[in-house]
Amino acid sequence: MEVLAFGVQADEKPLIEKAFAGRHQVHCTEVFLTRDTAPMAAGYEAISTSVNARLDADVLQTLAVGGTAMIAQRSTGFNNIDLPVAERLGLTVARVSYYSPYSVAEFAWALAMAVNRRVVRAANRTRDFDFRLDGLMGRDLRGRTAGVVGTGKIGEAFTRIAHGFGMRLLGWDLAPNPACTALGMEYVAKDELLAAADLVSLHVPLVPDTHHLLDATGLRAMKDDAILVNSSRGGLIDSGALVGELRKGRFLGVGLDVYEAEAGLFFLDKSVEGIDDDTLARLVTFPNVLVTSHQAYYTEDAVDQIAETTARNIEDYAAGRRSENVLVPAAPAG
Structure with a gap:
């Protein structure tokens, strides 16, 4: 599966690529997910987002129309995601429930x-x-x-x-x-x-x-x-x-x-x-x-854990598994 990762900082890119190696092909962009950039996800079944993405109803609708079915957020917090809308659209949403x-x-x-x-x-x-x-x-x-x-x-x-x-x-x-x-x-x-x-x-x-x-x-x-x-x-x-x-x-x-x-x-x-x-x-x-600009989590140890968990969340989604990181489960088949 090809995955598009939005809002990737230069320092975290190699850690994300390492975590996804041998699992799925990840394409990293420094562009943040917004209403204007959401069409970039067209054709990607799974995407990854940063904590400062705003996943409101319009963004989620654009993602769903473009074929996205899984959103893996690289943070513990998820107040930026409209979960009821994601559920209504049949989008799976997962987060990183733990890091350093x-x-x-x-x-x-x-x-x-x-x-x-x-x-x-x-x-x-x-x-x-x-x-x-x-x-x-x-x-x-x-x-x-x-x-x-x-x-x-x-x-x-x-x-x-x-x-x-x-x-x-x-x-x-x-x-x-x-x-x-x-x-x-x-x-x-x-x-x-x-x-x-x-x-x-x-x-x-x-x-x-x-x-x-x-x-x-x-x-x-x-x-x-x-x-x-x-x-x-x-x-x-x-x-x-x-x-x-x-x-x-x-x-x-x-x-x-x-x-x-x-x-x-x-x-x-x-x-x-x-x-x-x-x-x-x-x-x-x-x-x-x-x-400072939301950098408290930004250590090699924590970002490595975040990247690894994000890759695992997408791997679980592809395998039909559900972990404690899932906020909105996959829509039932049929």
């Missing part, structure tokens, strides 16, 4: 440490041979409180690192993670966590119940000098409300690897044409905010 949780957890800590110790500002200064320390003071994390919102695999990995720093651990989730409890984590209500934490890190999926989990009220509940990190999904934070709080001079630092309107921006070079997203443009101007 350490990739995201470690990057979340990279963001936290960078904004706490003003690493970007310091690096920019020294490039100009400005070696002053004014405005670069951070603070020790040992003895302070880490609030982990979502304690699944990634949240647990983040918690283990926080424990290594010697931090007090607060958690919020639907159910406690025994591994986090064993590290001394105390599970509390979300509002209590936000009010007490010196560092808040988000590790929950984006579903209707978690959209704008941190809205204006939640952000106001946080300490004025707290650090906020989001390496999960942009829609967890009300970006406009965050700008409002930052304009008041709040928060020691904010590290964002995701943004709620990142589709069509992240993974692309907009340095020449610029962007028309006023909220994101304002966010990156704050000296205590660090924005």
